Structure formats: C-alpha cells, structure tokens
Amino acid sequence: MSILDDRIACPHLRERIKTTREVLPYFKDGMTLGWSGFTPVGYPKAIPKALADHVEKNGLQGKMRFNLLIGASVGTETEDRWASLDMIARRWPYQSGKNIQKGINSGRIRMQDKHLSMFAQDLLYGFYTKDFGGSLDLGIVEASAIKEDGSIILAGSVGIAGEIIHTAKHLIIELNTTIPSYEGLHDIVLPEPPPHRRPHMICKVNDRIGTTYVPCDTDKILAIVESREPDKGRALGATDEISERIAGHILDFFQAEVKAGRLPINLLPLQSGVGNIANAVVGGLVNGPFCNLSVYTEVLQDTMLDFFDSGKLEYASATSLSFSAEGFERFYKKWDDYTRRIVLRPQQIANNPEMIRRLGVIAMNTPVEFDIYAHANSTLVGGTRMINGIGGSGDFLRNAFLSIMHSPSVRPTKSDPTGITCVVPMVPHVDHTEHDLDVLVTEQGLADLRGLCPRDRAQLIINKCSHPAYRPLLQEYLDRATHECLARGAGHEPHLLDRVFRMQQHLATHGSMKIGSWD
Amino acid sequence: MSILDDRIACPHLRERIKTTREVLPYFKDGMTLGWSGFTPVGYPKAIPKALADHVEKNGLQGKMRFNLLIGASVGTETEDRWASLDMIARRWPYQSGKNIQKGINSGRIRMQDKHLSMFAQDLLYGFYTKDFGGSLDLGIVEASAIKEDGSIILAGSVGIAGEIIHTAKHLIIELNTTIPSYEGLHDIVLPEPPPHRRPHMICKVNDRIGTTYVPCDTDKILAIVESREPDKGRALGATDEISERIAGHILDFFQAEVKAGRLPINLLPLQSGVGNIANAVVGGLVNGPFCNLSVYTEVLQDTMLDFFDSGKLEYASATSLSFSAEGFERFYKKWDDYTRRIVLRPQQIANNPEMIRRLGVIAMNTPVEFDIYAHANSTLVGGTRMINGIGGSGDFLRNAFLSIMHSPSVRPTKSDPTGITCVVPMVPHVDHTEHDLDVLVTEQGLADLRGLCPRDRAQLIINKCSHPAYRPLLQEYLDRATHECLARGAGHEPHLLDRVFRMQQHLATHGSMKIGSWD
Structure with missing residues (x-):
C-alpha cells in the first residue's frame, strides 16, 4: 500500500485519488475558492501550481480569475504567482508577496x-x-490524513479550513505525504451561528474543547490529490541591536509589573x-527570569522551539506552525516532546476576543508607525x-x-538612514485606536500610557519613544x-489639520521626513 | 421606623447614618473618587451637591480637586457643576455637560x-x-437598599458600582428613599482577574449568572446618607423626518436579510x-413586522417601554435605566410587568465582547461623522x-x-443649513475602523459594505449615503x-494627503464644508 493509500482510512475515498492534471477541469473562471493555509503553512501547493502552469502554458492570463478566500497569507509560489498571472479577482483577508x-x-x-477571528465567522x-x-x-x-468516516486530519495550520470544509459546495483534498499525520495536534470546533x-x-x-479532526460530508469531495511539497514557513531574520534593545525595555517592564503586583x-x-522584534522578545524570555510561561497566539515561529527547549515555556496554543524548513526538521525530530505541549486551533478560536480577554493575554505587535496620541497604522504605507x-x-x-506595540523609532530611506520616523503627529491610517493601546516601545524607550490623557500621552511618547533626530520636530x-487648540477651547487632542501630514508629504518628495519647520 | 431605617436591614449599619454635612470632612483635595452611575441614573446626588455647595460657599474653587472615575456620564448637576467649580482634576472614561x-x-x-467594558476591568x-x-x-x-449582611442593592444602574465597592478603600452609601428597592433587577458578577x-x-x-446584590465589606462603609432626589435620565427628543427615513432604511435592510436567510x-x-435615530429605529420596530425580539444593550430609554407595551419585545438586558422622569413614572406603575423582562448588569458584562459576539448582537450607533472608506469618528469634533x-x-x-452606524448626511451651521457633511474624505479622528463597520446609513440611503474593497466601499457610500450638496465634491x-494613487501603485485606499482635511479647514474659516474645488 502506498503512503497515500495508507493515509486514507476511508476505502471509498481512495477511489477519488486523482492527479493534478485531472482536477484542472474543475476550475472555471469567476469561481469563488477557499483554501486552507495560514502564514504560509498548511496551504494547497500542488494544485495551485499546476493551475498556474496551465494558465501560463495556454496564455490564459486574465481569462481564469478567481475570488480567493484564505485564512491568512500562503506561500508566494501560489498566491503571488497567481497574481502575476492575473488569476486573482478578489482576495480576502490578508496576503503576502510583491506581485499580489x-x-x-x-x-x-x-x-x-x-x-x-471575524473573517472566519463572517464567512460562515x-x-x-x-x-x-x-x-x-x-x-x-491540505490534509495530512483522512479518517475512516472521511473526516479530515489537517496539516500544519488550521486557519479557516474547518469553515471551508463546512461551507464549500465541493472540496478537493491535497494530501501531503511528505509530512507525518498530524492527528492529535488540532482542536477543531466550528461554532454554531447565533442565537x-x-x-x-x-x-x-x-x-x-473540540475534535482532532474536521467532520466532512464526503459527497462533497471531488478528488484527493497527493502533494509531495513540504511546508516552509518564515525563516527568522538575524537578530539586531535595535530589536534587542526593544526586547530589553519590554522585559524590564514585565519585571516592574510583577513587582508592582499587577502581573x-x-x-x-x-x-x-x-x-x-517578536523574536528578540522571545529570545529575551528564553534567557530571562520568568518560568512556567504560556503562549496563546496565532503562529509559532522557530524561536518557540528554543523557548520550549529552555524549559521555560509550558504550553503554546496557535493556529499555525510557521517554522522554517530547518525548524520543521527540529520539530519532527522531537515530535512527541513538542506536540504534547502544542495545540492548533481554528483562527476563529485562536484569535477570539472571548478567550483573549478571559485568559488575559499580553499582546505584542509591530505596526508600520504610531502617532503621538497612540493610534497605530498596521496596514497602509502612506495611508494608501x-x-x-x-x-x-x-x-x-x-x-x-x-x-x-513595538517598533524601531526610525527606518531608513534610500537617501537617509533615519529618513522615516515611526512616531508621527498623526498616522495617515488608523488600525488601532488610542482606546486600545497601553504601551508603546521603541529602542529609545518604553511609554506606559495607561490612565493618561492624550496630551500627557503625547509628551511621554515623544520623550520615551521618538528618535532624537525627530524629537524637536515632534515637540x-x-x-x-x-x-x-487650547486657545480656541478645542484642545483635548491638539492637532494642526492644515499641516498634520507634512512629514509624509516631505517624504514623498524629498526621501526624508525631516521637514525644516512647521511654519 | 423611617423608610431609611427600613431599607437598611443590617442593624449595625444603621448606626452609620449621617447627614451630608457630616460626611464633608471625609473629602480631601487630591483624592481619587469612584462614583456609581451610568448615563445619568443611579449616581450619588446629595453628597456631590453638598460638596459643591461647600466649595462654592467657602471659595474653595481649585483647592478641592478630585480624580473622578465613574462608569459613564452622570447628571450635570453633579459632575458638570463640579467642573464649573474647578473640582475635577481627572475624569475617566466618559462625561457629559458643557462645563466639564x-x-x-x-x-x-x-x-x-x-x-x-475594558475600563471596568482595568480599574480592577x-x-x-x-x-x-x-x-x-x-x-x-447610590443604593436602593442594604441587606442584613451589609451587601448592597443598587439603584437604577450598575455600571462600575461593583468594582467600586470591591476596590475602594472606603465607601459612602447614598440610600435613595424616593425610589423603591430595586432588589431582583440586578445580576451582579465581579470577574476574577486572569489567570x-x-x-x-x-x-x-x-x-x-450572578447575585441580586453586591457583596460588601461593611468595615469600609464610613457613612450612609439618605438621598431624596429622584433620577431623571434622558428625555426623548421629538421625532424628525430625517431619523424616520434612516430607521426606514434599516428596517428594510433587516427584512431583506431575513429574506436572504442571513438573519x-x-x-x-x-x-x-x-x-x-435610535429612538426612531425602536419606533419602527414597535410598528414593524418583527416579533419576539430581544435587546442586549447599555441603556434603556423611554421608547423601550413602548417596545415592551407593543408585545414585540420579550426581554432586555442593559446596565442602566435611562428613563425620563415621565418614563420612570410609567416604569413604576407597571413595575412587575416590566421588571420580569429586564435585567441590569455590570458594564463589564453588558458591554463584554464575549457575550456580544456569542449572542450575535446587532449594533447601531450614531457617530459624529464617517468617511468614504468607513472609518468613523465618535468622539472628537474637528479631530481635537x-x-x-x-x-x-x-x-x-x-x-x-x-x-x-447611522447619521444624518449633513448638519447645519449658523450660516448654512447643510454646512457640515457627515460623509467626509477622511475623518480627522478614528474611533471605529474600516475593519469594524458593516453598514452605514443616512437619510439618503443605506450602504451594505460587507465584502467590499475600499474603493468599492467609497463609491457605494458616496452613492448611497452622501447628501446631494456634497456628492459631486466627494466624487x-x-x-x-x-x-x-493607482498611477504610482499605491492605490488600495486612495487619498490626497495634502488636501484631505480641506473641508474641515474650510468649515473653520467659512462656516461651511462646501469648498470650491480640490485644486
């Protein structure tokens, strides 16, 4: 029996094994597709590549366009190549790659x-x-095995795979035989709709709270295609001094909060x-004073393996194993040791406000930039x-x-190593509001904003977080x-609307945000 | 036995009954105070007024300043008068009144x-x-009764009263004898901190899920003061044609969603x-086709009594009864009938993401303005x-x-009856992001934004929601x-940062947002 047959415990489904070439006719221009996958692990690889080859070979660019719904980003060899072949009409809710x-x-x-979390439920x-x-x-x-009753054992991520299996009119399963069966790693639950x-x-x-498999109506399965392409998630960047300093500020803050009895x-x-920065923070925890830690997050990167190995991390919950090729090797070598301390959940659960608030998660993320009143831009450079x-x-x-939220205080442009300040008067796009953020950190320092009014926040952010090259301008x-604004009785959160984006405009024309003055 | 004695079932607490004059010495400049109360019902009245009189009479303006933490707004005769006497140094997290x-x-x-919801827990x-x-x-x-063991029966709102009773070093209870005991109306729970x-x-x-009373360490009670001042929440404004038209669009939308099987x-x-607008929507439901409805909200206004009386509203959960004086009269007259269908919860529970998402609440609120990409400003006029x-x-x-979110498409200025457009290119302050809002409504029409990219949203909002006087400008x-922006490959959410707030600037100088052109 082949590995593929061996992984399909449901006999009549073995009859639906097909080649990538055989499934191409199922795809029609204008279709709405759902893929498994999350930052980029557990996504279908063989079929998207075969379809891209087909489009390329037959000059079908722009003639086979799809609406593509995936939990988060997937490998650039799939969605990004599709974009380069004009195969994507719509893409929800997150993507990665230069062409897309x-x-x-x-x-x-x-x-x-x-x-x-909301994308997953709104899809349902x-x-x-x-x-x-x-x-x-x-x-x-993408699956790693199929059970006797046809239910699906997912691979290295969950994302919206459960929602897809539940709602799609038809399904094609890519069964990846280069990875082991992941049975037992997932905790699958598909919430009922209200009420x-x-x-x-x-x-x-x-x-x-759920099952280790996704229940599946096997009548919907058009085909099972073998995939022999391993996952490779994000490789880690090299550590750098800026990130180390940011991590240092955060660890000092944690220690002070423990001492104050608030953590x-x-x-x-x-x-x-x-x-x-995220990796430097985890690196700091590996070497730091805290023990018996836990993680409730979206993706686990290679540093989490070090964190486990240090004995300081007890358990991690996520929706995706975003390991590098090398990380996956480490993971498979100590499979039993790691997998008894990891659970993969649907993104609707991993990212659910209910659990995040109940568990009291400490959230740390990097924005594009933040402003002096603590609004952050996470999505749109220059606001557009x-x-x-x-x-x-x-x-x-x-x-x-x-x-x-943590960020370097400045970023380089082609002409100026400190040409962009990540602390601006007003972000040109708001993803996170002043009502949401407690602490902002750069390599310059940490601003604890809890309980401060906007003007006090602004002064603290300028003092603690801004780069010296921009501090006088921001001040x-x-x-x-x-x-x-105070003079005209409108100064709760002072701004000069006629000049507020002058730094951004200067950047567009001069390659630096260092304006001469605010006059 | 006086009504006051009768309401205090705990004998040794009767000994702590004091006059407002007797409790004034407890208040020292610089103190951090917590009050009960929520939009404006269930707040202390006698003591704040007595303290204001004391400050006024003795010329203590600016010499007795307090940090004031209250669940939401309270009556203007208290916080707003305090502000006029310079008695407030800090105020969290919501207020009401011209002077404050x-x-x-x-x-x-x-x-x-x-x-x-977060304010309540962060206070803890x-x-x-x-x-x-x-x-x-x-x-x-403010309480309506005290039980034998000293636990507190609150009055017409819950807000953060539980958190205050739990965390304050000392307590003064204002027992309101003009209202009945509200025992049985509240459902009190004080969540443990994580983990x-x-x-x-x-x-x-x-x-x-909780108790009808707030447990209380009676050692903390310095005094019990009788209050004879009834609540009067918000009186309803007269209905107007604009609000009726907005409500009509929303009710049509609900019918279409039911028909489509999504509601x-x-x-x-x-x-x-x-x-x-909120009242017009409830008014529309009173006369509309939907039955067996329920409400999970913050405050109940007078229209909710009509809603109950219509037989269409089964049950309402809130944190405050924000009835007018006349509304309270109606409420007390049919006490048994209404109270078996109402529960008052702490704002940490009434506003909790966990329940809002689980129950699938339909949320409707009015902003100051929204923009063509569906960000909304709820707090800061002109951004400041x-x-x-x-x-x-x-x-x-x-x-x-x-x-x-629902709003009139325009508002008047002194010189121009349509001088302000509530649909702008970019809001100068973002409280709700494009990632949060599904539907925008004005009297002009309703824009269903679900599943649309920013440029498609913008076109729909301009077409459906903007006022004809501004539609060509926005277009x-x-x-x-x-x-x-598309020309330079930066057009996911197009903006002209050098001109984006020109309408707001024009308003400041010309009393109207009708700019001549975008040149």
Whole structure:
C-alpha cells in the first residue's frame, strides 16, 4: 500500500485519488475558492501550481480569475504567482508577496482586510459570498490524513479550513505525504451561528474543547490529490541591536509589573507577532527570569522551539506552525516532546476576543508607525498602499490584558538612514485606536500610557519613544498644536489639520521626513 | 421606623447614618473618587451637591480637586457643576455637560476615554490608580437598599458600582428613599482577574449568572446618607423626518436579510445607542413586522417601554435605566410587568465582547461623522474637541454580528443649513475602523459594505449615503485620489494627503464644508 493509500482510512475515498492534471477541469473562471493555509503553512501547493502552469502554458492570463478566500497569507509560489498571472479577482483577508501587493495597489485585485477571528465567522454567515452565489464554489484543503468516516486530519495550520470544509459546495483534498499525520495536534470546533452559540470553555491555554479532526460530508469531495511539497514557513531574520534593545525595555517592564503586583510571576499568556522584534522578545524570555510561561497566539515561529527547549515555556496554543524548513526538521525530530505541549486551533478560536480577554493575554505587535496620541497604522504605507493586512493584531490588541506595540523609532530611506520616523503627529491610517493601546516601545524607550490623557500621552511618547533626530520636530508640533487648540477651547487632542501630514508629504518628495519647520 | 431605617436591614449599619454635612470632612483635595452611575441614573446626588455647595460657599474653587472615575456620564448637576467649580482634576472614561467639556478642551481637566467594558476591568487591575496609591480613596454609591449582611442593592444602574465597592478603600452609601428597592433587577458578577477567569455563561439575553446584590465589606462603609432626589435620565427628543427615513432604511435592510436567510425571523439581540435615530429605529420596530425580539444593550430609554407595551419585545438586558422622569413614572406603575423582562448588569458584562459576539448582537450607533472608506469618528469634533467619549460603541461595533452606524448626511451651521457633511474624505479622528463597520446609513440611503474593497466601499457610500450638496465634491475627491494613487501603485485606499482635511479647514474659516474645488 502506498503512503497515500495508507493515509486514507476511508476505502471509498481512495477511489477519488486523482492527479493534478485531472482536477484542472474543475476550475472555471469567476469561481469563488477557499483554501486552507495560514502564514504560509498548511496551504494547497500542488494544485495551485499546476493551475498556474496551465494558465501560463495556454496564455490564459486574465481569462481564469478567481475570488480567493484564505485564512491568512500562503506561500508566494501560489498566491503571488497567481497574481502575476492575473488569476486573482478578489482576495480576502490578508496576503503576502510583491506581485499580489502590486495587483492590489494598482487596482487590479480587490482586497478587503478584516480581523481574522471575524473573517472566519463572517464567512460562515455568508457575508463574503452573498454576491457570489451564497457559498464557496470549491474548497482546496491540505490534509495530512483522512479518517475512516472521511473526516479530515489537517496539516500544519488550521486557519479557516474547518469553515471551508463546512461551507464549500465541493472540496478537493491535497494530501501531503511528505509530512507525518498530524492527528492529535488540532482542536477543531466550528461554532454554531447565533442565537445558538455556546461559551468556548477554554480557561487555560491547553484546554481542549473540540475534535482532532474536521467532520466532512464526503459527497462533497471531488478528488484527493497527493502533494509531495513540504511546508516552509518564515525563516527568522538575524537578530539586531535595535530589536534587542526593544526586547530589553519590554522585559524590564514585565519585571516592574510583577513587582508592582499587577502581573503574576509567570506573567500571563503571551501573544507575539512575527518579525525580528517578536523574536528578540522571545529570545529575551528564553534567557530571562520568568518560568512556567504560556503562549496563546496565532503562529509559532522557530524561536518557540528554543523557548520550549529552555524549559521555560509550558504550553503554546496557535493556529499555525510557521517554522522554517530547518525548524520543521527540529520539530519532527522531537515530535512527541513538542506536540504534547502544542495545540492548533481554528483562527476563529485562536484569535477570539472571548478567550483573549478571559485568559488575559499580553499582546505584542509591530505596526508600520504610531502617532503621538497612540493610534497605530498596521496596514497602509502612506495611508494608501496596502502591505499585508490587519491580520489578527486587532483581535489581540483590543482585548488583551496589556496591549503593547513595538517598533524601531526610525527606518531608513534610500537617501537617509533615519529618513522615516515611526512616531508621527498623526498616522495617515488608523488600525488601532488610542482606546486600545497601553504601551508603546521603541529602542529609545518604553511609554506606559495607561490612565493618561492624550496630551500627557503625547509628551511621554515623544520623550520615551521618538528618535532624537525627530524629537524637536515632534515637540514643536505638539507645542504649537496645543497652544492653538487650547486657545480656541478645542484642545483635548491638539492637532494642526492644515499641516498634520507634512512629514509624509516631505517624504514623498524629498526621501526624508525631516521637514525644516512647521511654519 | 423611617423608610431609611427600613431599607437598611443590617442593624449595625444603621448606626452609620449621617447627614451630608457630616460626611464633608471625609473629602480631601487630591483624592481619587469612584462614583456609581451610568448615563445619568443611579449616581450619588446629595453628597456631590453638598460638596459643591461647600466649595462654592467657602471659595474653595481649585483647592478641592478630585480624580473622578465613574462608569459613564452622570447628571450635570453633579459632575458638570463640579467642573464649573474647578473640582475635577481627572475624569475617566466618559462625561457629559458643557462645563466639564469646556474644562477638558481648555486643558484644565484631564480625561481619558476607554471602551466601557475594558475600563471596568482595568480599574480592577489597578491601571488607573497605579499613580495614585493603587486604589480608589473613596467610593460613593447610590443604593436602593442594604441587606442584613451589609451587601448592597443598587439603584437604577450598575455600571462600575461593583468594582467600586470591591476596590475602594472606603465607601459612602447614598440610600435613595424616593425610589423603591430595586432588589431582583440586578445580576451582579465581579470577574476574577486572569489567570483565574471563567466563561460568562450568558447564552440568552435573560440568562442570569450572578447575585441580586453586591457583596460588601461593611468595615469600609464610613457613612450612609439618605438621598431624596429622584433620577431623571434622558428625555426623548421629538421625532424628525430625517431619523424616520434612516430607521426606514434599516428596517428594510433587516427584512431583506431575513429574506436572504442571513438573519432569523426574530432578528438577533439589538443594541441601540441613544438619540433621535435610535429612538426612531425602536419606533419602527414597535410598528414593524418583527416579533419576539430581544435587546442586549447599555441603556434603556423611554421608547423601550413602548417596545415592551407593543408585545414585540420579550426581554432586555442593559446596565442602566435611562428613563425620563415621565418614563420612570410609567416604569413604576407597571413595575412587575416590566421588571420580569429586564435585567441590569455590570458594564463589564453588558458591554463584554464575549457575550456580544456569542449572542450575535446587532449594533447601531450614531457617530459624529464617517468617511468614504468607513472609518468613523465618535468622539472628537474637528479631530481635537472632545464631546462625551467613545463609551460602549467600540465594544459593540467591533464584536457585533452586524455593525451599523447611522447619521444624518449633513448638519447645519449658523450660516448654512447643510454646512457640515457627515460623509467626509477622511475623518480627522478614528474611533471605529474600516475593519469594524458593516453598514452605514443616512437619510439618503443605506450602504451594505460587507465584502467590499475600499474603493468599492467609497463609491457605494458616496452613492448611497452622501447628501446631494456634497456628492459631486466627494466624487471628485475619490476620482482624483484614485487616479493619482493607482498611477504610482499605491492605490488600495486612495487619498490626497495634502488636501484631505480641506473641508474641515474650510468649515473653520467659512462656516461651511462646501469648498470650491480640490485644486
């Protein structure tokens, strides 16, 4: 028996094994597709690539366009290549890759980004398919095994795979035989729609409330296709001094909060975004004074393996294993050791306000920039150009026990190593409001904003977080805005609306945000 | 036995009955105070007024200043008068009154507004008192009775009264003898801090999970003061044609959603803000086709009594009875009939994301203005001048099944009856993001934004919601911004940052937002 047959415990489903070539006719221009996958692990690989080859070979660019709904980003060899072949009409709710971003920002691809927990439930409610026949035409789901009754054992991520299997009119399963069966790692639950919803009884990060498989109506399965392409999630960037300093400020803050009695000695469950700063924070925890820690987050990166190995991390809950190729090797080598301390949940559960608030998660994420009153821009450079999407940052930052955003104070431009300040008078796009953020951190320092009015927040953020090259400019803005607005009795949150985006305009024309003055 | 004695079932607490004059010495300059009360019902009246008289009579303005933490707004005869006597140093998280707003916007009073559900829990965590000794110095709570063991039966609102009784170092109880004992109306629960939190087992709006009283350490009670001042919440404004038309659009939308199978025939629990539009929507439901409805909201206004009387509203959950004087009369007359269908909860529960999402609440609120991409400003006129605060709008709109904002399309200025457009290119302050709002409505029409990318949303909002006097201007903005941003590959959400607030600037100088052109 082949590995593939062996993984399909349901005999009559073995008869639906097909090649990638055989499933191509199922795809029609204009279809609404749902894929499994999350930042980029557990997504279908063989079929999207075969379809892209087909389009390319036959000059079908622009003639096979799809609405593409995926829990978050997937590998660039799929969605980004599809974008380069003009195969994407619409993309919800998060994406990654230069070509897809180019398509979105030049108006060829329509995208809406939405909080990831809400995207999953709104998909179930039919909000995204109401203008396209009411449900997904076709779902493609990567699986690691199929059970005797046809229910699906997912692979390295959950995301919206459960919602897809439940709602799609038809399904194609990509069964990945290069990975082991992940049976036991997932905790699958598909909440009922209101008014029939029940509480999610997760009170500790390791509580399980669901099944290890996704129930599946096998009549919907058109085909099972073998995939031999392993996942490779995000490789870690090199550590850098800026990130280390930011992590240092955060760890000092944790220690002070423990000392003040506002945090338990083992902290509270941690959510940490992706990127160098997040990795430096985890690195700091690996070497730091806190023990018996837990993680309730979206994705687990390679640093989490170090965190487990240090003995300091007890348990991690996420929706995706976003390990590098090397990380997956480490993971498979100590499979039993790691998997008894990890659970993968649907993104509707991993990112759910209910659990984030109940568990008291400490949320840490990196924005594009934040402003002196503590609004943050996570999605649109210059207020207009989409990067990836809001992802789960809003789910976590709105509901966390402590909402922390960390960023370098400046970024380089081609002509100026400190040409962009990440602390601005007003962000040109708001994803997180002043009502959500507790703490802002740069390598310059940490601003604890809890209980402060906007003007006090602004002074603290300028003092603690801004780069010296921009501090006088920001101070002048605050002083002038305060003077002018208080004088006319409109100064709760002072601004000079006629000049507020001058730094951004200067950047567009001069390659630096260092304006001469506010006059 | 006096009514007062009769209401205090705990014998040794009767010995702590004092006059307002006798409690004045407990108040010291610089104290951090917590009051009960919520939009404006259930707040202490006798003591705040007596203290204001004391300050006024003795010329103590500016010499007795307090940090004032209250669940939401309270009667203007208390907080607003205190502001006029310079008795408020800080005010969290919501307020009401001309003098307090003047104090805030001229820099004399520090205010931070925060989502009301989160404010309550962050108060328990000590986030607001960390710089002021770690807890409230003194709590003043309006009660309708005291039980034999000293536990407190609250009055017409819950708000943060439970948190105050739990955390304040000392308490003064104002026992209101002009109202009946409200025993049985409240459902009090004080969530444990993480990591010990449990799910809130509310699965229907009428589920009860707590007690009818607030447990109280009687050692903390310094005094019990009788109050003879009845509540009077908000009187309703007269209905107007604009509000009726907005309500009509919303009711049509509900009918279409029921028909499409996306809403049950009895809808889902309704949250409705305050004001004319909210009242018109409830009025429409009173006369509309839907039955067996329920409400999960913050405050109940007079129209809810009509709603009950119509037989169409089954049950309402809120944190405050914000009835007018006349409304309270109606309420007391049919006490048994109404109170078996009402529960008052702490604002931490009434506004909790967990229940709002589980129950699938339909949220409806009025902003100051919204923009063409569906960001809304609920707090700061012109981006700088505070009105009341964000209140619970973010709690509901972020987590609702359907998030609806309704507004007239224009407002008058002194010189121009349509001088202000409520649909602008970019709001100068964002309280609700494009990731949160599903539906925008004005008297012009309703824009269903679900599943649309920003440019499609903008076109729909301009077409459906904007006033004809501004439609060509907004269209020109969108067209020019789109042209310019797409050309440079940065057009996911097109904007002209150098001109984006020109309408607001024009208003400040010309009394109208009707700019000549975007050149």
